[in-house]
Structure formats: structure tokens, C-alpha cells
Amino acid sequence: MRIYGSAAISDLLNDFVAYRSLRPADPRLPALGDIRPGPVPRKGDIAYAEVVVEILRAARQLTQPSIALQRVLVIGDTQRSDGGAFETICAVTGWRGRCFICDEKPNESALMRQQGNVSYANAWQALHSFQATLEAEEFPIDAGTVVVLDIDKTLIGAKGRNHRLIDHARLMALRATVAATLGNAFDQQRFEQIYRELDQARYHPLTEDNQDNVAYLCVVIGGGVLDPDEPARLIANGDGFRKALDLVSARVLSINPALAIFHEQIARLVSEGDPTPFKAFRRREYLETGALLGCVDTASVEQLLAQEIVITSEVWQVAQEWAQHGALLFGLSDKPDEAALPAEDAAQTGALSLHHMRTHIVGV
Numbered sequence: 009m010r011i012y013g014s015a016a017i018s019d020l021l022n023d024f025v026a027y028r029s030l031r032p033a034d035p036r037l038p039a040l041g042d043i044r045p046g047p048v049p050r051k052g053d054i055a056y057a058e059v060v061v062e063i064l065r066a067a068r069q070l071t072q073p074s075i076a077l078q079r080v081l082v083i084g085d086t087q088r089s090d091g092g093a094f095e096t097i098c099a100v101t102g103w104r105g106r107c108f109i110c111d112e113k114p115n116e117s118a119l120m121r122q123q124g125n126v127s128y129a130n131a132w133q134a135l136h137s138f139q140a141t142l143e144a145e146e147f148p149i150d151a152g153t154v155v156v157l158d159i160d161k162t163l164i165g166a167k168g169r170n171h172r173l174i175d176h177a178r179l180m181a182l183r184a185t186v187a188a189t190l191g192n193a194f195d196q197q198r199f200e201q202i203y204r205e206l207d208q209a210r211y212h213p214l215t216e217d218n219q220d221n222v223a224y225l226c227v228v229i230g231g232g233v234l235d236p237d238e239p240a241r242l243i244a245n246g247d248g249f250r251k252a253l254d255l256v257s258a259r260v261l262s263i264n265p266a267l268a269i270f271h272e273q274i275a276r277l278v279s280e281g282d283p284t285p286f287k288a289f290r291r292r293e294y295l296e297t298g299a300l301l302g303c304v305d306t307a308s309v310e311q312l313l314a315q316e317i318v319i320t321s322e323v324w325q326v327a328q329e330w331a332q333h334g335a336l337l338f339g340l341s342d343k344p345d346e347a348a349l350p351a352e353d354a355a356q357t358g359a360l361s362l363h364h365m366r367t368h369i370v371g372v
Contacts, residue, residue, distance in 0.1 A: 010371075011312065011370055021157070024037075037063055037067055048283050051092065052096060061097060076152065079147070080101070081149075081154070081156065085161045089342065093340070094156075104147070106142060110132050132320055149335050157337065158339075158340060160341050163323050163339065164301075165317045170320075173315075174317060178219060181295070182203070182222070184292055185286070186199055199226060202236065205239075206225055215249065224285070228267065233260050233271075234256065291346050291351060294349070300316055302366045348363070
């Protein structure tokens with residue numbers, strides 16, 4: 009591996025980027041609220057694909073008004089969300105499509121297998137083989153093709169190579185925010201026990217696989233409003249996150265009134281359909297993530313991968329080539345907007361969105 013200089017995601021994508029709210033960074037493009045009413049859909053849902061397709065078509069019209077999109081490439085790291093987005097985009101549009109999913113396994117021989125229109129790889133360098141496969145299949149890469157790039161753990165923080173720093177930034181933010189919320193009642197060892205327990209797939213029926221919900225539960229359990237074993241009981245009873253909110257509503261004033269305002273804010277945002285109700289946590293995540301972009305001045309590849317969230321050179325290189333052939337590039341991220349964009353007051357003083365921050369480009 010080697011270092012290929014440094015850049016910002018915006019050097020590749022400009023502001024053709026949308027985070028969880030599906031509100032593109034480029035204000036010329038339509039957002040979720042312009043396309044359909046209702047809550048923010050999750051990546052892989054049909055509703056998500058319907059909104060994304062309208063955004064992609066609008067982006068193509070801005071840059072090539074006489075061209076209609078006919079093909080889609082999706083590059084990502086997870087079968088469920090990125091693969092799901094690919095399948096639903098194809099289902100909604102009827103476009104011809106191919107998808108590349110990678111989770112790097114450094115100790116295994118590099119290989120790529122194809123299942124239907126999805127290629128699975130255990131090394132990011134296999135993306136070049138995927139590119140060659142498209143050429144052999146006569147899959148056109150031109151102005152009628154859109155390349156959808158997953159951002160987190162694909163374009164930056166490559167899965168299996170550099171992704172742990174993305175997780176580390178989120179965990180540091182979560183811990184710091186829980187500590188600030190609980191004040192003197194915060195016990196780091198107890199917090200880590202609670203978090204490790206709740207951050208498991210078996211709790212997804214309760215947490216909805218949402219770190220905001222996990223962080224909230226860490227607060228109310230750490231503050232004594234819920235017992236540590238109640239999440240498991242809620243799942244056993246078939247109850248979800250709103251039942252946990254109801255239990256806290258009934259108890260918080262008598263058990264820990266200092267948490268009442270915090271709980272009421274979370275409960276209100278959940279009732280409004282906001283998928284990221286723990287705003288303080290996500291704003292801290294923005295700071296922690298940004299601090300790990302371009303943070304190392306001079307280092308070896310090994311040091312960069314261990315200390316800095318870097319751009320994946322293989323994704324960067326093939327995307328540049330596809331763009332040169334006329335393809336539309338667009339970045340999608342499940343990261344909440346609050347964890348990717350500066351607060352309004354910070355933006356006015358020059359704070360940058362994550363996709364405008366420079367970092368090193370590393371890869372084979």
C-alpha cells in the first residue's frame with residue numbers, strides 16, 4: 009500500500025452528497041421534503057430508493073440536461089444497506105445495474121465472487137477487477153450511468169482496513185455525551201458494560217439499530233431510571249423503543265428528576281419521527297470524526313491507517329476514471345446530518361462539512 013497525496017471528498021463529488029436526511033448538500037437538488045411527505049426512510053427501503061432516484065435524475069439534469077439515466081453502479085461495504093439500496097433502485101427504475109460490496113480480509117487471499125448482479129470481494133483492490141468485468145460485459149460507463157458511492161466505510165474508512173476509526177469516533181462521542189448528561193452520576197466502567205450489552209444485534213428490536221437510541225438507554229440506565237435487565241425484558245415481551253420511553257416517562261420525575269428535561273426532548277423528537285433525537289451526541293460525533301480526518305502530518309501507511317480516517321484510493325481511482333467517461337458520481341451516507349455537517353453558528357465562522365475536510369488517500 010502507498011499514500012496518494014490528500015484530498016477532500018468534495019474534490020471528487022462536489023456537493024453531490026446526501027446524508028441520512030436525504031437533503032443533498034447541493035441546494036439546487038430536491039430534498040426528501042420536496043419529493044414526498046413522511047419520515048426519513050432507511051437505506052434499502054423502497055421509499056428511500058424512490059427519493060434517491062429523483063435526486064439522481066435532478067443531478068443529471070443539472071450537469072447533462074439532455075441525458076437520461078439508464079444504468080446504475082453501487083459501490084459499498086454492506087449487503088443489507090448498500091446491496092438493498094442497489095436492488096431497490098433497480099426495482100424502482102428498471103435500470104440495468106451492477107453492485108460491488110467489499111469487506112476487506114487482509115489475512116485471506118484476494119477473491120471476488122458474483123451473485124446475480126452483485127459482486128462480493130474481500131479486498132478493495134478487487135474493484136479494479138470489477139471494473140474489468142464491466143468492460144468485458146460491455147456495461148457502458150458514460151453519461152447515462154450513475155455511480156452511487158457509499159461514503160462511510162467505503163469512500164472513506166474502508167471496511168476491513170480503516171473503518172474502526174469511524175466506529176471509534178462515534179463511541180468517543182457517545183461516551184462523552186452520556187458522561188455530560190449524567191454529570192457526577194457517570195460511571196465509566198458501568199457505562200462500558202451497559203453499552204457493550206446494548207450494542208448487539210439481539211437488541212435491535214428495541215434499539216432499532218440506532219445509536220441514538222442506544223445512547224439514550226445508556227443514560228436512563230446509568231441514571232437509575234431503568235434497570236439494566238429491563239431492555240432484555242422489553243424484547244422478551246415484544247416491546248419496542250417507544251415502550252421504553254413510556255416507562256421512563258412514568259418514572260423519571262420520581263427517580264431522577266435531573267433527567268426529566270433530557271428525556272422529554274428525546275421523547276418529543278421521537279414522536280415527531282426524527283431518526284436522530286439525541287442531537288448533542290451526534291454533534292459531538294461530528295467533532296470527533298472531523299478530528300480524525302487529515303490529522304496526521306507525516307507518517308507511514310500503517311500509522312495513517314491506525315490514526316486517521318483516510319480516503320480509499322481504489323474507490324477514488326475508479327470513480328475518477330468513470331467520471332472521465334461521463335458518468336454521474338453521487339455519494340450517499342447513513343450518517344446523520346448532525347454528525348456530518350457543522351451547526352449553523354459554526355458554519356458561519358468557517359467550520360466545514362465532513363466531505364469538505366481534507367485527508368490522505370491510501371490504498372494499493
